[in-house]
Amino acid sequence: xASSPMRKSTLCLSLIGVQAALFLVxxxxxxxxxxxxxxxxxxxxxxVRRLGLTDLCLFTEARYTRHPAMADRHAAFQDHPMGLDHxxxxxxxxPPTFPSPHARTHPAVPEHP
Amino acid sequence: xxxxxxxxxNILDFALSSLLRRKGRNLALICxxxxxxxxxxxxIFFVQALxxxxxxxxxxxxxxxxxxxxxxxxxxIPTIQAEAIRAIRGVEAVQPRLWGYYYDPxxxxxxxxxAASDQELAVDSVxxxxxxARSMRVNEGxxxxxxxxxxxPILFAVQKILPEASELVSSDLVLMSEKxxxxxxxxxxxxxxxxxxxxxxxxxxxxxxxxxxxxxxxTRPIMKxxxxxxxxxxFDWRGGLMVVVLGxxxxxxxxxxxxxxxxxxxxxxxxxxxxxxxxxxxxxxLLLKFWEGAVVSLTAFLSGVLLAYVHVFFxxxxxxxxALKGWSxxxxxxxxxxxxxxxxxxxxxxxxxxxYTAATxxxxxxxxxxDPDAAMRS
Numbered sequence: 001x002a003s004s005p006m007r008k009s010t011l012c013l014s015l016i017g018v019q020a021a022l023f024l025v026x027x028x029x030x031x032x033x034x035x036x037x038x039x040x041x042x043x044x045x046x047x048v049r050r051l052g053l054t055d056l057c058l059f060t061e062a063r064y065t066r067h068p069a070m071a072d073r074h075a076a077f078q079d080h081p082m083g084l085d086h087x088x089x090x091x092x093x094x095p096p097t098f099p100s101p102h103a104r105t106h107p108a109v110p111e112h113p
Numbered sequence: 114x115x116x117x118x119x120x121x122x123n124i125l126d127f128a129l130s131s132l133l134r135r136k137g138r139n140l141a142l143i144c145x146x147x148x149x150x151x152x153x154x155x156x157i158f159f160v161q162a163l164x165x166x167x168x169x170x171x172x173x174x175x176x177x178x179x180x181x182x183x184x185x186x187x188x189x190i191p192t193i194q195a196e197a198i199r200a201i202r203g204v205e206a207v208q209p210r211l212w213g214y215y216y217d218p219x220x221x222x223x224x225x226x227x228a229a230s231d232q233e234l235a236v237d238s239v240x241x242x243x244x245x246a247r248s249m250r251v252n253e254g255x256x257x258x259x260x261x262x263x264x265x266p267i268l269f270a271v272q273k274i275l276p277e278a279s280e281l282v283s284s285d286l287v288l289m290s291e292k293x294x295x296x297x298x299x300x301x302x303x304x305x306x307x308x309x310x311x312x313x314x315x316x317x318x319x320x321x322x323x324x325x326x327x328x329x330x331x332t333r334p335i336m337k338x339x340x341x342x343x344x345x346x347x348f349d350w351r352g353g354l355m356v357v358v359l360g361x362x363x364x365x366x367x368x369x370x371x372x373x374x375x376x377x378x379x380x381x382x383x384x385x386x387x388x389x390x391x392x393x394x395x396x397x398x399l400l401l402k403f404w405e406g407a408v409v410s411l412t413a414f415l416s417g418v419l420l421a422y423v424h425v426f427f428x429x430x431x432x433x434x435x436a437l438k439g440w441s442x443x444x445x446x447x448x449x450x451x452x453x454x455x456x457x458x459x460x461x462x463x464x465x466x467x468x469y470t471a472a473t474x475x476x477x478x479x480x481x482x483x484d485p486d487a488a489m490r491s
Binding site for chain 1: 122123125126129130133163166167169170171173174175178180187208210214222223225227229231242244275276278279280281282283284285286288307309335339340343344347408411412415416418419422426442443444445450451452453
């Protein structure tokens with residue numbers, strides 16, 4: 001006798017069940033990462049305390065994005081011609097046409113040793 | 114006990130068959146729905162994780178940083194002012210910080226060069242962050258050449274590469290002795306970039322800051338609370354901007370989903386009429402459509418959130434990290450530690466699953482209450 005095909009509801013509930021189980025695993029995984037977080041923060045925290053660092057190294061494109069906490073109040077495109085700034089005026093002010101301020105003085109890039 | 118469960122399962126079976134009849138449209142809906150939730154959840158996870166790291170790490174930052182302002186811009190500060198600030202009651206220590214930026218023309222990235230007073234750090238040697246080592250392709254023991262203030266190349270030995278675990282704060286750092294920093298930038302003796310102030314009692318910081326400004330009106334004290342506030346604001350802004358950019362896409366999805374959920378086709382009206390004429394109650398029809406909405410929205414929500422988690426915490430938010438990180442040449446590589454906020458997940462659930470499910474019920478309720486004969490003829 002041929003076995004009856006699986007009901008659609010069984011398949012659907014199983015799928016949602018698997019997703020819910022994965023969701024639970026996600027929560028457990030996030031919780032289990034606490035040890036890694038402690039190790040990572042310890043290593044970074046020592047540097048921050050020892051060097052007196054004030055900012056995270058996230059955006060290195062310009063001074064005011066590298067050290068937003070230490071930056072001048074207004075600094076549109078001051079370091080990089082395409083460096084987006086924090087102000088709405090940045091979307092209206094066209095960046096300079098030359099690729100970089102350094103390109104004018106050092107057109108030939110020397111080879112790194 | 115089994116009878117009601119069987120009834121629900123039968124209705125669910127019917128709902129799934131109904132969804133499969135319009136396979137293409139419903140699959141497209143689930144895909145777009147999942148994508149929208151994926152993008153929003155990714156943003157939430159990414160911004161939350163960065164905010165938490167900023168909060169946890171920058172709590173170690175100096176209590177206050179004193180900058181000197183000249184013509185409205187940050188200028189080197191005389192180290193002699195450190196003595197006067199140290200004499201203010203409540204100040205525990207004042208540490209002049211010597212640091213600056215170096216643009217490397219070879220890979221086009223900006224480095225942060227900083228003086229470190231570590232005994233192990235030898236003269237003519239540097240400690241570099243992982244990002245710098247990666248960009249310059251150097252290892253411990255190699256030599257790097259930096260262009261001095263007069264254009265002359267200065268060689269430094271890479272003595273140490275800073276640990277990978279600290280990349281979030283040290284990726285672009287080049288640490289060298291104070292003597293080397295002054296020689297590289299022609300930084301005059303007796304000047305520092307700014308002063309890091311430590312207070313005995315953090316509650317006195319506001320008073321200390323007022324006294325510093327009174328003593329040196331051309332200075333700008335930046336307190337740790339302001340640093341932390343800056344990061345809260347930046348991430349809100351950056352995350353917020355992404356949401357604004359995505360706003361139009363989300364709006365298009367809402368219109369699409371609303372149209373799909375609330376607009377009943379003639380075929381669906383006829384189906385409801387037939388169901389009612391063969392003995393289905395209005396509550397059964399409502400339950401049927403509730404299941405349809407719930408299956409679509411729950412599947413999309415769970416898939417979207419799971420994909421967002423993997424995207425942010427396993428692949429470092431690679432799909433939109435460039436948008437969030439800006440135009441940096443030197444990318445810090447870090448694996449964010451998951452920071453799940455139950456409140457935000459709940460809000461996301463209630464803002465996505467419930468409205469869609471509810472939106473499917475209203476037109477069905479209206480259609481389910483009309484006469485079956487009229488429904489079939491319409």
